[in-house]
Amino acid sequence: MPELPEVESVRLGVHEWTAGATITGAEVIDPRILGTTSQRRIDASAADGFVAAVTGRRIIGAERRGKFMWLTLGETPALDQLGGHEAPDLSLLIHLGMSGQLRVHQPSDEIHRHTRAILRLQRGGAQSGPAHEPYELRFIDQRIFGHLGVQPLVHASGRLVPASANHIAADPLEAAFEPGLTITALAKKRTALKSALLDQTLLSGIGNIYADEALFRAGIHPLAIPARTRQSRLAAVLESATRVMSDALQAGGTSFDALYVNVNGESGYFDRALLAYGRGGQECVRCGTEIEKMTIGGRTSHFCPNCQKPPRYR
DNA sequence: AGACGCGCCTGCAGGC
DNA sequence: TGCCTGCAGGCGCGTC
Known part of the structure; x- marks a missing residue:
C-alpha cells in the first residue's frame, strides 16, 4: 500500500x-x-x-x-x-x-x-x-x-x-508545504480527524497506515473533531505524520538493481516499525493496553484507547 | 458546500 | 475439496 x-x-x-x-x-x-x-x-x-x-x-x-x-x-x-x-x-x-x-x-x-x-x-x-x-x-x-x-x-x-x-494539496515533505495554512484549513473540519488526515485536498501523501501511526504517536483519538481540537494538538499530529513518513522514507531507500525499482506492493518492502497499524488485539508498546480496531469513514483504524483518550464532547 | 458512501479490481483468508 | 463471502485500500464521482 x-x-x-x-x-x-x-x-x-x-x-x-x-x-x-x-x-x-x-x-x-x-x-x-x-x-x-x-x-x-x-x-x-x-x-x-x-x-x-x-x-x-x-x-x-x-x-x-x-x-x-x-x-x-x-x-x-x-x-x-x-x-x-x-x-x-x-x-x-x-x-x-x-x-x-x-x-x-x-x-x-x-x-x-x-x-x-x-x-x-x-x-x-x-x-x-x-x-x-x-x-x-x-x-x-x-x-x-x-x-x-x-x-x-x-x-x-x-x-x-x-x-x-491540481486538486491535491502540498505534502508535508515538499518545500511548498505551509503548516500554518494546513492547520487553519484542518481546524475548520467537522469530520473525524482520521478522515481529515486522509483528505488529499487538505494535505496529501497520508494514507491509512500513516494516519493511524501519526495519531498514535501524537496521542490523539482518531474520532477527535478537528474543529474542536486545540490547534497545538493538530500541529502535533502534523509533526508526527511528517516525522513518521520521513523515518519510513529513510528506512525505505534501499535495494536497487537493474531489475527492481522497488516497492513490493503486496508485502511492503521494508520494515516500517509500525506501532498501531495492524496491531489490533496486541498490547500497546507504551502502556500495554490492548490496541483497538474500529471502522472510521469506511477505513479500518487502530488506536490505543488509553494513550489516545476518546474525545469528551457534549 | 461539506460530508458520506459506492464502485472499481484482484487475491487471499476464513467459514461451511 | 470447493464454493462463497468478506476484506484490503486510493480515489473519483454521485448523492444527500
Missing part, C-alpha cells in the same frame, strides 16, 4: 533510471490502466493516443506530490537540439494506487502477468550503440487501482503539477 514514503522511494529510483532518457516506444497491455477507477470505459484509441503522445519524448525527470508521481517530458531530442531549452510542457502521470509497481527490465525479460503498460527507453537519444542499450520501465499492477495518463502541467499550490493532480 504505497503512501508518500513508498512513492518517494520509487520516484528516486525512477528518476535515477529515466532522467535524460528518451521514450522510444510504449505498449499498453491493459487499457484500463489509462482510466481512473471510476472511468474504465477506455477504448483502443486511448491506448493509441497514449503511445503516440509519449513516443519520441525526452524524460526530464521524475517528480512527486503526495502519492501522485509524474515524469516531466520535454521535446524530442532532435527538436531540443534546435535550441529550445528544456521547459517541460507535458507530463506522464503515474499513480501506483494500491498495488502498482514500476520495474526496470531488459526487453528480453519475461513479462509478468500483471504488467499493464511498458515504456521502452534509451539513454542518450535514439542513436544506437553498446552504451545505449534499450531498456524498459514496466508498470505492474495487480488490482488496477493505479493509473497512467498524459497530462498538461498546470500551476497548483506553488508548483507545476499534472492537471489531474
Whole structure:
C-alpha cells in the first residue's frame, strides 16, 4: 500500500533510471490502466493516443506530490537540439494506487502477468550503440487501482503539477508545504480527524497506515473533531505524520538493481516499525493496553484507547 | 458546500 | 475439496 514514503522511494529510483532518457516506444497491455477507477470505459484509441503522445519524448525527470508521481517530458531530442531549452510542457502521470509497481527490465525479460503498460527507453537519444542499450520501465499492477495518463502541467499550490493532480494539496515533505495554512484549513473540519488526515485536498501523501501511526504517536483519538481540537494538538499530529513518513522514507531507500525499482506492493518492502497499524488485539508498546480496531469513514483504524483518550464532547 | 458512501479490481483468508 | 463471502485500500464521482 504505497503512501508518500513508498512513492518517494520509487520516484528516486525512477528518476535515477529515466532522467535524460528518451521514450522510444510504449505498449499498453491493459487499457484500463489509462482510466481512473471510476472511468474504465477506455477504448483502443486511448491506448493509441497514449503511445503516440509519449513516443519520441525526452524524460526530464521524475517528480512527486503526495502519492501522485509524474515524469516531466520535454521535446524530442532532435527538436531540443534546435535550441529550445528544456521547459517541460507535458507530463506522464503515474499513480501506483494500491498495488502498482514500476520495474526496470531488459526487453528480453519475461513479462509478468500483471504488467499493464511498458515504456521502452534509451539513454542518450535514439542513436544506437553498446552504451545505449534499450531498456524498459514496466508498470505492474495487480488490482488496477493505479493509473497512467498524459497530462498538461498546470500551476497548483506553488508548483507545476499534472492537471489531474491540481486538486491535491502540498505534502508535508515538499518545500511548498505551509503548516500554518494546513492547520487553519484542518481546524475548520467537522469530520473525524482520521478522515481529515486522509483528505488529499487538505494535505496529501497520508494514507491509512500513516494516519493511524501519526495519531498514535501524537496521542490523539482518531474520532477527535478537528474543529474542536486545540490547534497545538493538530500541529502535533502534523509533526508526527511528517516525522513518521520521513523515518519510513529513510528506512525505505534501499535495494536497487537493474531489475527492481522497488516497492513490493503486496508485502511492503521494508520494515516500517509500525506501532498501531495492524496491531489490533496486541498490547500497546507504551502502556500495554490492548490496541483497538474500529471502522472510521469506511477505513479500518487502530488506536490505543488509553494513550489516545476518546474525545469528551457534549 | 461539506460530508458520506459506492464502485472499481484482484487475491487471499476464513467459514461451511 | 470447493464454493462463497468478506476484506484490503486510493480515489473519483454521485448523492444527500
